[in-house]
Every structure is written in C-alpha cells, then in structure tokens.
Amino acid sequence: MTASPFLAKSKPAKSQTIVVKIGTSSLTRSDNQLALSVLARLVETLSQLRQQGHRVILVSSGAVGVGCARLGLRERPKAIEQKQAVAAVGQGRLMRVYDDLFTVLDQPIAQVLLTRGDLMQRSRYVNSYRTFQQLFQLNVIPIVNENDTVAVEELKFGDNDTLSALVASLVGADWLFLLTDVDRLYSADPRANPDATPITWVQDLEDLNIDVGDRGSAWGTGGMITKLEAARIATSSGIRMAITNGQSPDNILKILAGEPLGTQFAPQPKPNNARKRWIANGLQPTGRLYLDPGAARAVGQGGKSLLSAGIVAIEGDFQAQDAVVLCDRNGQEIARGLVNYNHHELQQIRGRRSSEISMILGYDGADTVVHRDNLVLNPDTLGSEIKPMAADEQPH
Structure with a gap:
C-alpha cells in the first residue's frame, strides 16, 4: 500500500521557513470591519511557530478593505490612484492592529x-x-504587503497569492500556506456548483482538471486561478503549498503535524537554484524567440544554450539581459532566459552561425544568445515531443 503523502512528507524539520498568506475575505467581516477574533488566532498561531524555532513570514491582504471601512466607502475603488490613496489609509491601521496583537x-x-x-x-x-x-x-x-501607494500598474503583482509565492521563492521557503474563504480546492466553485468535489492532494498540477472560475470575494482580488498560479511558482521552487480555511489559522499547526487538511501540493523534486528562481518567477519577459525543431530539442530536452542559428522569428522590443520566452514554432513555451543581444541585433543574426556574428554586427559578441546558466526550462514541456511546424504556419 502506498504511504500517505501527508504523513510521509509532512514531518516538520527542526526549523523551517514558513510563508503564510491571508486574504481580505478572511481578515474582514461582512461589514468590512476587521475580524479581530480571526486576527487574534492568526497572531497566536504565528507566534507559536516562532517559539518552535521556525522562520515565519506573513503576507497580509486587507489594506484597501480596511481603508474603505475607515473612510466609509461601500465599494472597492477601481481606479489605481484611488486604490493607492485608500491603501495608504488602511495600511497604517492594519499594522497598528497587528502590532497590538503581537505585542x-x-x-x-x-x-x-x-x-x-x-x-x-x-x-x-x-x-x-x-x-x-x-x-x-x-x-x-x-x-509583507504590496506597496500599493507607489506601485504603478505594470509593476504590480496583481494579487497577494502571487506575491506570497514570489516571497516564498525568494527566501527559499519550505512551506507556503494560503488562508482563504474555502477549506480546500474543489473541482469547481462550490459557491456556484453544488456538485463540486473536494481535492485534498495534488502531486502534479498538470493532472488537475477543474473549473476554477474567475471570481474572488467582493473585496479581494484573488480567485482560485491566482492560487493555482501561486502553486506553480511555489512547487517549481521546491516549496510545498497548502490551501486551507482562513477562519481556522491553527490548521497550519495541524497540517505541519501531518493531518490531511485543506489541499496540499507536492513540491517538484528538482527545484531551480536561487538565480534561476529569480529568472523564472521574478522577471517579466519582454520578448519571445521562436526556435527551429533542432534548437527546441537542444534547449528543451538537452538543457543546452541557445545559439543564433536556431532562431526562426523574434517578437518584442527588448534589450540585452532582458528576460525572454523561448518557444517552439507553435508558440509553446520551452524555457525562459536572459538574452545576450537586443532585438535589433537578433534580427540581424538570427539563423546565422555564431562564427558569423562579429562580421555581421561589426564587433565581437557572445557566442550564445541565451546561455544555459541563464536559462530556466518550463517544467510542463520537459520530456515532451517537440514537432516541426508547417512552413505556412510559421510566425512572422
């Protein structure tokens, strides 16, 4: 009989790094005032983890919601400058409550x-x-929270599920807990579909076949889609993740003890190192490089550096050392990496041998377009067969 994944893999180490994210729907009541009883239980749980020797980070939503309550607003503002102003009001109040409780x-x-x-x-x-x-x-x-007061749209995380996963990846956490308004992941939204079935263990995200919908709470920004994206970031970084009910923060202690609560996601067995986690998750790609079948196989299956001869098309305006996505001719992502040339230079040298680069550009450049040390493979395409595309289907 196969051992339980909860008992077999959940034994807490002597000291672990634990990131906990709590959403607005768990922090606030229906009238948008802070749920002080939930906050008190959360603070007690996190303090207990610290006393046990664990390193703990809390990613807390709620600044905009608390600001709305403070200002008597009945709806969450939509314009970014309004959100920033309301967040500035709410963040101080939220931290004051946390500081009082932790003190x-x-x-x-x-x-x-x-x-x-x-x-x-x-x-x-x-x-x-x-x-x-x-x-x-x-x-x-x-x-931790997003700096809503100064962040512009293109530099926003979008939601604290993503932020918490990126923070967990940054610090090399052992666990990421998402405390939300449902007790676990379901095959569909249980609030809209009474036939939705619970999911307790996810070995591989690619095996999931669920209808996640796109709704969060009235005052929050994250639905189940953002939680699955957080799971992708966390598990690819070797971090085990759990979704559980935010009304019961002590579930964290029970899950660490091996109880099969919530939905738990298995970490990938061979996570990326710290630099490659930054490339894969911290950077936002500014271009796409389309590769011929030989280059796609060399990169995607062999982990080789990308050479200019294997590039058939380029999209985007990017500079040297920007992040780009490497695709096969069908547009399927193979990898991400830091490019050694800007888009103007690559247009001139794509499809040409490395020995020709200095003659074409008039100076000695790098032999590789993306070096393997600066390249992160997409785990979803590892081991998949990469097929050539018909000439009339090639990107322009």
Missing part, C-alpha cells in the same frame, strides 16, 4: 512593502533576500 505575545514584527520592481532588478532582489534573513536572525516576523 501581547511579546513577538516583534516588521512591515515590508514590495513592488514587482523590487524583485525584477537583481541587486534589489538580493537586497530583499538579505533583509528577510536579517529579520529572521532578529527573531522578527515580517509582515
């Missing part, structure tokens, strides 16, 4: 506000990592 248990906390730009630039990414490590050494629980 009762003598647990120091810190506020960490991030934008996507903090994770896109390598130096800021590394500095963010070092800040978290220093806070851990000081026995502090960092409370």
Whole structure:
C-alpha cells in the first residue's frame, strides 16, 4: 500500500521557513470591519511557530478593505490612484492592529512593502533576500504587503497569492500556506456548483482538471486561478503549498503535524537554484524567440544554450539581459532566459552561425544568445515531443 503523502512528507524539520498568506475575505467581516477574533488566532498561531524555532513570514491582504471601512466607502475603488490613496489609509491601521496583537505575545514584527520592481532588478532582489534573513536572525516576523501607494500598474503583482509565492521563492521557503474563504480546492466553485468535489492532494498540477472560475470575494482580488498560479511558482521552487480555511489559522499547526487538511501540493523534486528562481518567477519577459525543431530539442530536452542559428522569428522590443520566452514554432513555451543581444541585433543574426556574428554586427559578441546558466526550462514541456511546424504556419 502506498504511504500517505501527508504523513510521509509532512514531518516538520527542526526549523523551517514558513510563508503564510491571508486574504481580505478572511481578515474582514461582512461589514468590512476587521475580524479581530480571526486576527487574534492568526497572531497566536504565528507566534507559536516562532517559539518552535521556525522562520515565519506573513503576507497580509486587507489594506484597501480596511481603508474603505475607515473612510466609509461601500465599494472597492477601481481606479489605481484611488486604490493607492485608500491603501495608504488602511495600511497604517492594519499594522497598528497587528502590532497590538503581537505585542501581547511579546513577538516583534516588521512591515515590508514590495513592488514587482523590487524583485525584477537583481541587486534589489538580493537586497530583499538579505533583509528577510536579517529579520529572521532578529527573531522578527515580517509582515509583507504590496506597496500599493507607489506601485504603478505594470509593476504590480496583481494579487497577494502571487506575491506570497514570489516571497516564498525568494527566501527559499519550505512551506507556503494560503488562508482563504474555502477549506480546500474543489473541482469547481462550490459557491456556484453544488456538485463540486473536494481535492485534498495534488502531486502534479498538470493532472488537475477543474473549473476554477474567475471570481474572488467582493473585496479581494484573488480567485482560485491566482492560487493555482501561486502553486506553480511555489512547487517549481521546491516549496510545498497548502490551501486551507482562513477562519481556522491553527490548521497550519495541524497540517505541519501531518493531518490531511485543506489541499496540499507536492513540491517538484528538482527545484531551480536561487538565480534561476529569480529568472523564472521574478522577471517579466519582454520578448519571445521562436526556435527551429533542432534548437527546441537542444534547449528543451538537452538543457543546452541557445545559439543564433536556431532562431526562426523574434517578437518584442527588448534589450540585452532582458528576460525572454523561448518557444517552439507553435508558440509553446520551452524555457525562459536572459538574452545576450537586443532585438535589433537578433534580427540581424538570427539563423546565422555564431562564427558569423562579429562580421555581421561589426564587433565581437557572445557566442550564445541565451546561455544555459541563464536559462530556466518550463517544467510542463520537459520530456515532451517537440514537432516541426508547417512552413505556412510559421510566425512572422
């Protein structure tokens, strides 16, 4: 008989790094006021984890919702400048409540506000990592939220499910817990479909066949789609993830003890290293390179560097060292990586041998377009057969 994945793989290590995200729907009541009883149980649970020697990060939603309640607004604002103003009002109030509750248990906390730009630039990414490590050494629980007050649309995470997964990837966490308004993942939205069946264990995201819908709560931004994207980021980084009910934060302790609560996602057995996690998850690609079948196989199945001779088409305006997506001729993503040439240069050298690059461009450039050390394979295409495409179907 196969051993239970919960008991066999959930034994808590002596000290683990645990990221917990709680959503607006769990933090607030129906009147949009803070659910203080839930907050108190959450604070008690996280403090207990710290006392057990674990490193803990809380990613907390709720700033916009609390700001709306403070200002007497009945609807969540839609314009980004309104959200930023309301978040500025709510963030201080939210942190004040957290600080009061954690102080009762003598647990120091810190506020960490991030934008996507903090994770896109390598130096800021590394500095963010070092800040978290220093806070851990000081026995502090960092409370993270998106810096809504200053973030512009193109530099926003979009939702705190994604933010929490990126933070977990950044610090190399062991666990990511998403506390939400449902007790686990279902085959469909249980609020709309009474026939929805619960899912307790996910070994491989590709095996899921569910209708996730697109709705979050009235005051939140994340539906089940964003939670599955968080699972993709976390599991590809070697992080085990669980979705469980935010009304019972002590479920975290039970899951760590091996109880089969919520929905748990198995981590990939061979996760990327820290730099490749940054390339795969921290960066937003600015272009696409389409490869011929030989190059697609060399990169996707052999993990080889990409050479200019294997590129058949280019999309996007990008500079050297930007992130790009490597695709086969059908547009299926094979990998992501940092490109050594800008789009103008690549248009000139695509399909040509590396030995011809200096003659074409007039200077000595890199032999590779994307070096294998700066390339992250898409786990969904590993081992898949990459077939050529008909000439009349090729991208232009």
